[in-house]
Amino acid sequence: AQKITQTQPGMFVQEKEAVTLDCTYDTSDQSYGLFWYKQPSSGEMIFLIYQGSYDEQNATEGRYSLNFQKARKSANLVISASQLGDSAMYFCAMREVGDTLTGGGNKLTFGTGTQLKVEL
C-alpha cells in the first residue's frame, strides 16, 4: 500500500508568491522521518528539508518550511517568495527504519511528486 500521498500532480505559482505542496503519509511506526526533495529536469535529487516525528517544532530552511501536523499525518512543504528557479518536481519521502537484526536499513519511500511551475 502506498504510504506517501501527494495529491497535486502539477501546481502553478506566480513569482514572489508563496506556495504549499501537500503531502500525507501513513505509518504505524512511532519513529520516522519526513523529507522533501527537489528534482529539476537535470535529474539531481536535491535535499530541501527534514522533519523527525519527535520534533516539536516545524522545520525551516531558508525559504522552505514544513507544516507538520502529526495527528493528521500531513507534512506539507511551504515555499515562500517563489523564484523561477524553483520550477521543478518536488518529492515528499518518508524514512522507514529497517530491521536492526539484519543490519537495518534506511529506506526512503517517495510520493508520486508534484511538478511546480513558477510563472512571471
Next chain:
Amino acid sequence: DTEVTQTPKHLVMGMTNKKSLKCEQHMGHRAMYWYKQKAKKPPELMFVYSYEKLSINESVPSRFSPECPNSSLLNLHLHALQPEDSALYLCASSQWETSGNTIYFGEGSWLTVV
C-alpha cells in the same frame, strides 16, 4: 553542490555489454544506497550498504550487481541488461543507516540500454 559524485553522467550500452556505474562520497557517511527512477516516476530503492556490507536488496535482478570496495565508494555493475532497465540511477549516502540524518543524493547516471 552535491557531495555525492556519480559517474558517468550518461551511459548507453548494448544488451550484451558489461558496464559499471560509480558513486563516491567524502562526507564520512557509512550508509550508501542505489535507487532506480523511471521517467515520470518516483525513485525506488534497489540496495542499501551499511558499513560496507549489503544490508538490503529489494529483490533486484542479478543482472545488477552492487559492490562497496570501501566506505567512500559504491559501484553498480551492469550485465546483460534489458531495454526496460533504461532509467536514471541515483546514488545516495547518509551518516548512518538507522539515524535521522539527512540522505544526500548524487546527480544521477542516465542509463540507456539499446
